[in-house]
Amino acid sequence: MRAATWLYIGAFLAFLFLPLAVVGFFAFNDADYPAPPWRGFTWDWFLGSAAAGRTGLFQDRELLTSIGTSAYVAAWVTLLAVSAGTTNAFLLERGRFRGKQALSILMLAPLVIPGVILGISILAFASRIADVADDVFGWDADWLRPGLPLVILGQFSYVVTIATLTISARLRRFDPTLEEAALNLGASRAAVLRTIMLPFLRPALLGSAAISFLLSFEDFNTTLMLVGSDAPLTILMYGRMREGATPVLNAVSLFLMAASGVLALTLLRRNSKAG
Amino acid sequence: MADAAATEHAATEHAAPGLAAPGPVAPSRWSGRIALWLLLAPALLWLLALIVLPHVELALLSFRERVGPRQYVASLAQYRTFFDEPLYWHVFIRTAWMSILSTLLTLLLAFPTAWVIAKIARGRAGALLFAVCLIPFWVSETVRTLGWIILLRESGVLPALLVKLGITAVPVELLYRDATILVGLVYTSMLFMLVPLVSSLESLDDSLIEAAYDLGAGGFAILRTIVIPHAAPGITAGCIIVFMLTLGNYLTPTLLGGKNSAWFTEQIYTQFITRFNWEQGAALGFLLLALSTGLVVSGLRLTGQRFGDVMRRT
Numbered sequence: 001m002r003a004a005t006w007l008y009i010g011a012f013l014a015f016l017f018l019p020l021a022v023v024g025f026f027a028f029n030d031a032d033y034p035a036p037p038w039r040g041f042t043w044d045w046f047l048g049s050a051a052a053g054r055t056g057l058f059q060d061r062e063l064l065t066s067i068g069t070s071a072y073v074a075a076w077v078t079l080l081a082v083s084a085g086t087t088n089a090f091l092l093e094r095g096r097f098r099g100k101q102a103l104s105i106l107m108l109a110p111l112v113i114p115g116v117i118l119g120i121s122i123l124a125f126a127s128r129i130a131d132v133a134d135d136v137f138g139w140d141a142d143w144l145r146p147g148l149p150l151v152i153l154g155q156f157s158y159v160v161t162i163a164t165l166t167i168s169a170r171l172r173r174f175d176p177t178l179e180e181a182a183l184n185l186g187a188s189r190a191a192v193l194r195t196i197m198l199p200f201l202r203p204a205l206l207g208s209a210a211i212s213f214l215l216s217f218e219d220f221n222t223t224l225m226l227v228g229s230d231a232p233l234t235i236l237m238y239g240r241m242r243e244g245a246t247p248v249l250n251a252v253s254l255f256l257m258a259a260s261g262v263l264a265l266t267l268l269r270r271n272s273k274a275g
Numbered sequence: 276m277a278d279a280a281a282t283e284h285a286a287t288e289h290a291a292p293g294l295a296a297p298g299p300v301a302p303s304r305w306s307g308r309i310a311l312w313l314l315l316a317p318a319l320l321w322l323l324a325l326i327v328l329p330h331v332e333l334a335l336l337s338f339r340e341r342v343g344p345r346q347y348v349a350s351l352a353q354y355r356t357f358f359d360e361p362l363y364w365h366v367f368i369r370t371a372w373m374s375i376l377s378t379l380l381t382l383l384l385a386f387p388t389a390w391v392i393a394k395i396a397r398g399r400a401g402a403l404l405f406a407v408c409l410i411p412f413w414v415s416e417t418v419r420t421l422g423w424i425i426l427l428r429e430s431g432v433l434p435a436l437l438v439k440l441g442i443t444a445v446p447v448e449l450l451y452r453d454a455t456i457l458v459g460l461v462y463t464s465m466l467f468m469l470v471p472l473v474s475s476l477e478s479l480d481d482s483l484i485e486a487a488y489d490l491g492a493g494g495f496a497i498l499r500t501i502v503i504p505h506a507a508p509g510i511t512a513g514c515i516i517v518f519m520l521t522l523g524n525y526l527t528p529t530l531l532g533g534k535n536s537a538w539f540t541e542q543i544y545t546q547f548i549t550r551f552n553w554e555q556g557a558a559l560g561f562l563l564l565a566l567s568t569g570l571v572v573s574g575l576r577l578t579g580q581r582f583g584d585v586m587r588r589t
Contacts, residue, residue, distance in 0.1 A: 022426055218415035
């Protein structure tokens, strides 16, 4: 029984890690395709230049630009999602108004709408507005056409739900007597917010920022429908994988794994410190 | 003072609009209202501009037909095409079926692991195993799919291994099969099944199981009458999320299934982006949304759970 259990867990972990292991492994294979057999170790797929016939990650302008694009989009999505997530959390935890229940259910909706549908609906609606702006006012609303602003809005539309859930969960645990005491002692509302609420919410704010950044960086479905000429990394990688990839994709993947690993470790350490 | 306390009490009771503010200085009605509207503004802007109105637009698109340049009439033509064109509904049913299959497979594979994490390994070992199981999901789906391609394609790792072991004479192409798509989908969904399962199993009191053993119940009886009913909320939550994500997946079926993938999201993409036939694409999109919502709702009904509770669990 015990042996069978550990055998199962072993097989399960192999299933989980095998794909990642081969991706990392073949980033260093001295061959033109990420496939066996092993032909020796090389740094070509990181450092190689086009002149040498192998464009490595650090010489591949297109890839580097797309990493920059992804980071730009993710930074905006994070900023917007954490800000709106915070105001939503206060709204849900402190607000008293008719229809609050309905609003809180509606806020969860983006999680059950497939990303592709979020993408096409936002695309269609934005185009409608852009057409109206053009026809009626003669405005040229280019940012409402497929491109990075729409990608940012599309990703934001569901990432903010996750930020809202994370931050409200923390806010719910807040001890209101702290706030009362501060107000009793004559602190202004702004001071209470700055010196008590925000420090208390800090772990949730940082956590949701990290999750938002990661979700945005990795988003594919919504982005695919809204993307213009500037491709974020996931879209570019997808395109190259359909054409038949060179190991430079393994190199960039390894780079992503390292970045995610650092992010995960920082978060875990922070959490264990916060207790 | 008593008056203020009374109004505040009344406010909590009758949910008068405003913002709850503890403390002796109850904010004036006005400042409370202004604060409330300031907080409502981003939420309403988000939900209206990015969720509600876009879906209204999508619905309008799906119910019209182009009769000339920039001329449209209301019609059901788009939905009729869906039913008249076997390709569409074949792919639709296939997508639904494969998604259900992959959800069940994910549940089947994740359950023993969740059990080990929650009940056998326990404490630090359990937490460590759980953390290790979550690691792959910090990496993007694109990267994980690349891994599967390298493993499974004709010139890949597994076919080479099969030849070396003498199981096949020549490398076989393992990509572009339905089973491959299932493997990829199960892999990609694992996290969303594992997390709710572990959290629901962790709260199961061991003494219940011990008592059942003492009373002579067998392993299967315990699983059926104690474990599964207790874990039902987690199972439902996991299945709903996994089903929905699988149905809406694009990357895994198209890359692992290639030309044979025939996934419904792919058809939506083709109509919307490649053919620029937004009316048809919108109709297909709505059908996918209806399928997804329908199965989610019936899943909740079947197990008697509330949407909000399930979502908060994950």
